Amino acid sequence: MKLIAPRDGPVVRRQSVWTRATHWLWAIALFFLLLSGLQIFMARPDLYIGTQSGFAFDNSIFSIGAVVENGVLRGVTDLFGHRFDTTGWLGAVWQNGQLVPQSFPGWMVIPTYRDLASGRVVHFFFAWVLGATLLVWLISSLVNRHLVRDVLPRGRDLKALPRDVADHVRLRLHHGRSYNPLQKVSYFAVLFVALPLMILTGLTMSPGFNALAPWTLDLFGGRQTARTIHFVVMLSLVAFFVVHIAMVVLAGPFNELRSMITGRMRIDPEETQP
Structure with a gap:
């Protein structure tokens, strides 16, 4: 072997040098896009197929949330109608030694606390970085x-x-x-x-x-x-x-x-x- x-x-x-530079820029951009994207997703941790969504509709295919059963907080994740207990990982996560209703742990999002506005700023900035880097790579790779x-x-x-x-x-x-x-x-x-x-x-x-x-x-x-x-x-x-x-x-x-x-x-x- x-x-x-x-x-x-x-x-x-x-x-x-162009391949190397764009490779590392992609790595940085995708890292920040992932964590800031999860921050944005926490504002509405549901996925739908189609044009309609919201509290008036029950057509989500994926959802992260929290429920209280017998006085105990649990994290739950629904996928195509099947429910999974994801306590500690998704829906209900540990924060300062106690479970809190939050889609993702702090280490998975940027910023580490709930801040949709900052998450959007970071996400959109690195989306431009990603797009520009892809364009630079395409031009240099053709040349x-x-x-x-x-x-x-x-x-x-x-x-x-x-x-x-x-x-x-x-x-x-x-x-x-x-x-x-x-x-x-x-x-x-x-x-x-x-x-x-x-x-x-x-x-x-x-x-x-x-x-x-x-x-x-x-x-x-x-x-x-x-x-x-x-x-x-x-x-x-x-x-x-x-x-x-x-x-x-x-x-x-x-x-x-x-x-x-x-x-x-x-x-x-x-x-x-x-």
Whole structure:
């Protein structure tokens, strides 16, 4: 089982300064977007499909709340009509040694206390950072051909994808000059599906943007559906981040971090490349 690059492999320049800079800006922006987004979500911790929502409707597909049963506060989470006890994690969380009715613990939100206005300011600022960084990455990657050369999946990548997935499952990790098929497909999905979808659904929740581009409401089936899609994409990005970090650790964190800090990476000997 090979988890790190061989010592006798050559060190090559793998990442450009533009790729490295945008990578770390994305990491910072997504961190603050996640925690400030959860702060905003606490103002109405429910998700709906369709155009209507509110206290007059009982059509939520996901809801976080708190109930008092026999004088005891409990956190509850409803998902598609099924209720789960999430006391201490969601709905009713520990604060100063006692349970309080709050959707998320303080460490999961920015600010750490209930403050919708500040959460919105932080969220919108880093949303602009995310959008601008994505644009900078796209332009630079077109100019230096990083997009075509390293990210855009080709026919041979899709053909080799099942084998590459099997190698990752068996922890047979390769270190090449370019991304492997699974990396290409994953990065393409994040950069050209998840992030644009996150930005567009976020804009669709804005009444001002609806006035400018009302077609987005029809595209996503209403503001509430857009909000639900926004939340689901966020969860997908969190899952991607967890897997991404796990792969970095298993592939050799020093080598992988060096690649994203200095741009240089030790790869497998040429004769062992697939």
